Amino acid sequence: MGEPAAPRARGLAASREPDAVDRKLINALQGDFPLVEQPYAAVGARLGLSEDEVIARLNSLLEDRVLTRFGPMFQIERMGGAFCLAAMAVPESDWDRVVDAVNSLTEVAHNYRRTHAFNMWFVLATGSPEGIADAAARIETLTGLPVHLFPKEREFFVEMKLDA
Amino acid sequence: MSRPRTNAEAGGDELDRRLVLATQGGLPLVPRPYAALANQLGCTEAEVRERLAAxxxxxxxxxxGAVPNHYAIGYTANGMSVWDIDDALVDEIGEHVGALGFITHCYRRPRQLPDWPYNLFAMVHAGSREAALARVDEVAALIHSRxxxxxxxHDVLFSTAILKKTGLRLL
Structure with a gap:
């Protein structure tokens, strides 16, 4: 009891809309972040914002989950690690229990509900390639459900940039 | 240069690994984030910047950079389009699909027969399901014509909830 089990509480929806200045800042932070001593001041200078305002807005955008993250995006395959997309077909009646079980693994980096018989899709991120099969096996043990692994066989070039 | 050591010389891999651990949750939101990391890792600020540049x-x-919550910035429809493509052509077609401006990720992955016949995955982000479906139709038309x-x-799987989004967490 006590704990509200509303689906919303399990989602990670943003708690506010970004304003025009936030959007400008988010767009400016999609590309190259400067490797200078005071990078927030450098970004602010381009946008007409003070260093303090850039930092305060970033804090608030992260706090309100408009941004999920700010920092380096690692390709851990290049450092000996591995990523792997995985999917499960989770019975509706068992949904909440399986969400909690899957999310309890630190190796689960993202997890989405999707419209398909395979209704749970998550990404495993591990420090070594062997870690993927190990994490999948632990999820199967925890949940009693099969985990289907979809390793990346080839990545095709895309120009990934979303305008905020 | 006054660089104390290079990656190949000593401990660079170890410093890289510790930099990953120190920043996987995000870059410090302080005026001098690289100095803060150097402090934490016991190296110089210049080394932190050099390793990040390398x-x-x-x-x-x-x-x-910033990873937006797609929903918060108006991309409310996140469709994973999946395609069952002839193995002999999947790489060539993958290049064409990835080159379309509205595709944000494009991968070849193994089929899982009999449940899952699809071997090409292409993510589409759009402001509505209708807009995303129209884009998937464009992909289908492109493949069919060429x-x-x-x-x-093919199929499209829309996400209906983000259940977790912490990103990489190495122990």
């Missing part, structure tokens, strides 16, 4: 150059870091019999089936 990891960007090698591809170990894709980019340093490679008439290559695609046997």
């Amino acid at each position: 990891m960007l150059a090698s591809g170990a870091i894709r980019r340093i 490679f008439p019999h290559a695609c046997r089936a």
Whole structure:
């Protein structure tokens, strides 16, 4: 009891809309972040914002989950690690229990509900390639459900940039 | 240069690994974030910046920047389009699909027969499901016009909830 089990509480929806200045800042932070001593001041200078305002807005955008993250995006395959997309077909009646079980693994980096018989899709991120099969096996043990692994066989070039 | 050591010489890999651990949750939101990291890792600020620059150059870091919550910035429809493409043509078709401006990720992955016949995955982000579906139709039309019999089936899986989004967490 006590704990509200509303689906919303399990989602990670943003708690506010970004304003025009936030959007400008988010767009400016999609590309190259400067490797200078005071990078927030450098970004602010381009946008007409003070260093303090850039930092305060970033804090608030992260706090309100408009941004999920700010920092380096690692390709851990290049450092000996591995990523792997995985999917499960989770019975509706068992949904909440399986969400909690899957999310309890630190190796689960993202997890989405999707419209398909395979209704749970998550990404495993591990420090070594062997870690993927190990994490999948632990999820199967925890949940009693099969985990289907979809390793990346080839990545095709895309120009990934979303305008905020 | 006054660089104390290079990656190949001593401990660079170890410093890189510790930099990953120190920044996987995010870059410090302080005026001098690289100095803060140097403090934490017991190296110089210049070393932190050099290692980050080297990891960007090698591809170990894709980019340093903001990861928006797609929903919050108006991309409310996140469709994973999946395609069952002739193995002989999937790489060529993957290149064409990835080159479309509205595709944000494009991968070849193994089929899982009999449950899952699809071997090409292409993510579409759009402001509505209708807009996303229209884009998937564009992909289907492109494949059909250039490679008439290559695609046997396709589907689109929309995300209806983000259940977790912490990103990489190495122990």
